[in-house]
Amino acid sequence: MKINHLTSAEENLMKLFWDLNSFYLxxxxxxxxxxxxHxxxxxxxxxxxxxKGYLSTEKEGRIFKYSVIVPFDEYKKFILRELTQNFFNNSGKEILEFLFKENLVSxxxxxxxFDLKIEMKPVKVKAPTLEFAEEILNPKKDKKGKEKDKKKKKKKD
Structure with missing residues (x-):
């Protein structure tokens, strides 16, 4: 079903018609x-x-009975798709960002x-190695130990 654009006056009347669903003038x-x-x-x-295909008519004697053909939800989808295409680059993300920024959605x-249950898991952080602090706090290494470490490093090179 192809849905056409409505003017604001047509849209205002359609809101009433969607409530009535089937009605007479x-x-x-x-x-x-x-x-x-008037x-x-x-x-x-x-x-x-x-x-435009929003209403159908059925003649009953000398008067017409009108019925809504396009449901309100279908019209809302049409309008939202048009809005998304024309103003938000077909991006739902851009729409959400706009709604958050304008405080229309929290x-x-x-x-x-969504009934989300978001649990933040703590990130495992590796404890930093504090070589300099270890040297100051635990000065148990003697100079011979340091010389051995230097010799080992030279051998590796």
Whole structure:
């Protein structure tokens, strides 16, 4: 199913239609918030939304019954994909970085959503060798021992 772009006015009406799911023009006029648009205006938008494939019609006597064809979740996916392609280089990572930076999503939100149990394991750090400190703290080596070490090193070279 190909989904087309909606204008902001069409989108606002569709929000009402998604709540109603199946409705008549009079239902829209009753449920619409103040200031209510003129009936002809709503009728025109209904016709446009039928042409765009968001609504279907069924004639019942002299009036039409409208039904939503494109579910709200499908429209959200469409909008998010468009947003990702046009503004975030097709990168979910860029979207998340933006959401974090703008404080629209927190790490706690993600932890709750994914139910992550992150445990930090301590990194094993090799104890540093302190040769100079050992020499100062344990001056037990005599000069003969040092001379032997030097001779061993010369033999290796």
């Amino acid at each position: 009079k239902d829209v006029m009753e449920k619409h918030q103040e200031p209510k648009p 009936q002809n205006t709503v009728s025109t938008y209904l016709k446009i939304l039928v042409e 790490q706690n939100d993600l932890k709750e959503y």
